[in-house]
Amino acid sequence: MTAATDDPGRQVVPLAIYQQQDGAWARVPWDPGLVVRPGTRGTPTWVVLERLADLAPAARAWGADEMTVALAQQRVRRLETGRPTTALFAHVDHARTGDVLLSIPTMWYDDTTRDVHTGDLTAVACDDLLLSVEQGSAHVHDIAADRLTTGAPTPDRGVREALAALLFTILARASEVELGLGDAVGHTERLVFSSGSSDPVERIYDLKREIAEARRSLSPLMAVLPELEDDEDRHAARTSQWLHRLQASVDRLDRHLDAHDSLLGAMLEVHLSQVSVRQNEDMRKISAWAAMIAVPTLIVGLYGMNFHHMPELSWTYGYPLAVVVMGVACLWLYRAFKRSGWL
Structure with a gap:
């Protein structure tokens, strides 16, 4: 054109x-x-x-x-x-x-x-x-x-x-x-x-x-x-x-x-x-695991203070008892968090 x-x-x-x-x-x-x-x-x-x-x-x-x-x-x-x-x-x-x-x-x-x-x-x-x-x-x-x-x-x-x-x-x-x-x-x-x-x-x-x-x-x-x-x-x-x-x-x-x-x-x-809900779920899981870890950490921390007058230190079954107590506490917390839906 x-x-x-x-x-x-x-x-x-x-x-x-x-x-x-x-x-x-x-x-x-x-x-x-x-x-x-x-x-x-x-x-x-x-x-x-x-x-x-x-x-x-x-x-x-x-x-x-x-x-x-x-x-x-x-x-x-x-x-x-x-x-x-x-x-x-x-x-x-x-x-x-x-x-x-x-x-x-x-x-x-x-x-x-x-x-x-x-x-x-x-x-x-x-x-x-x-x-x-x-x-x-x-x-x-x-x-x-x-x-x-x-x-x-x-x-x-x-x-x-x-x-x-x-x-x-x-x-x-x-x-x-x-x-x-x-x-x-x-x-x-x-x-x-x-x-x-x-x-x-x-x-x-x-x-x-x-x-x-x-x-x-x-x-x-x-x-x-x-x-x-x-x-x-x-x-x-x-x-x-x-x-x-x-x-x-x-x-x-x-x-x-x-x-x-x-x-x-x-x-x-x-x-x-949905993103907020997923983040809340993740935070609950993290909090639950942190709580379960806190119990043995507390017990181990107490025994790590090296006091001389701790009667459990001289017990024959003191160490196994401490391990059992930590395991039972963690198991109880796990079942409690599982029932509540946090895990």
């Missing part, structure tokens, strides 16, 4: 183009003749771009309003230079023509490393044109395109149907993240209550960090969905229905993640309680 600039005459070659004919979406081959000027569009078209910098030139080339193009330029500058690469950003802008500019985080889950990864998707939605570009490896474009072209049920019509497919795909990927984290939490719970010697604390904290990352990506989606509703839009009633469904699903997903986080917190408390 040509280097990204804001040259109005530069031609941007998209990754893919999808059009709706007779109510069905299909991928169409790239043809420069598909790029139309204002007032000549009519077929709902979804254009998938490769780079964020191509968004504004493509919007201008496909006949978007100049205010929409200006908003796209501002959004690209903000996404590329106005925030840290680790920040998650979501925002909706409405142009005077009714066009919508949307930026929203995406996420996906790596089962092998149990890591949550994030990206973002930026889209420009006009009456019959949708431009979108994805950063990251959530594969939102591929999944949404498959959903549209295979005829899977998707709410709304025209370009709004493609936009709904993108948003529901983002939600589906977030649901996969929640399910993956839920499985990891369940496995960690079994590890906490197992008799093995492995320490689950590090794993618990790792999962809590990944859950926090998932919620950081989900929170902007929760905040941005209400902004997609436009009472002045003629499609508002139809769009509002699936937006409310989407928002309810996002809220439910966030509650599930919060429940996983709370469960991990409870597991950490239980594990620390």
Whole structure:
């Protein structure tokens, strides 16, 4: 693809183009003749771009309003230079023509490393044109395109149907993240209550960090969905229905993640309680053995003071008697500690 600039005459070659004919979406081959000027569009078209910098030139080339193009330029500058690469950003802008500019985080889950990864998707939605570009490896474009072209049920019509497919795909990927984290939490719970010697604390904290990352990506989606509703839009009633469904699903997903986080917190408390109990048990055992050792130590210490007037020193059976007394005392203490559960 040509280097990204804001040259109005530069031609941007998209990754893919999808059009709706007779109510069905299909991928169409790239043809420069598909790029139309204002007032000549009519077929709902979804254009998938490769780079964020191509968004504004493509919007201008496909006949978007100049205010929409200006908003796209501002959004690209903000996404590329106005925030840290680790920040998650979501925002909706409405142009005077009714066009919508949307930026929203995406996420996906790596089962092998149990890591949550994030990206973002930026889209420009006009009456019959949708431009979108994805950063990251959530594969939102591929999944949404498959959903549209295979005829899977998707709410709304025209370009709004493609936009709904993108948003529901983002939600589906977030649901996969929640399910993956839920499985990891369940496995960690079994590890906490197992008799093995492995320490689950590090794993618990790792999962809590990944859950926090998932919620950081989900929170902007929760905040941005209400902004997609436009009472002045003629499609508002139809769009509002699936937006409310989407928002309810996002809220439910966030509650599930919060429940996983709370469960991990409870597991950490239980594990620390188990460690404390084991330490108490070890201390009781040490104390019991110390008590048993103290008895013969006391007796031997008394006889080691070398006094002359100790009648037992002259007894024939004094030494065996001292040994028997020490043995009986130790045996009695051992049985007493055993009955009390200290040994």
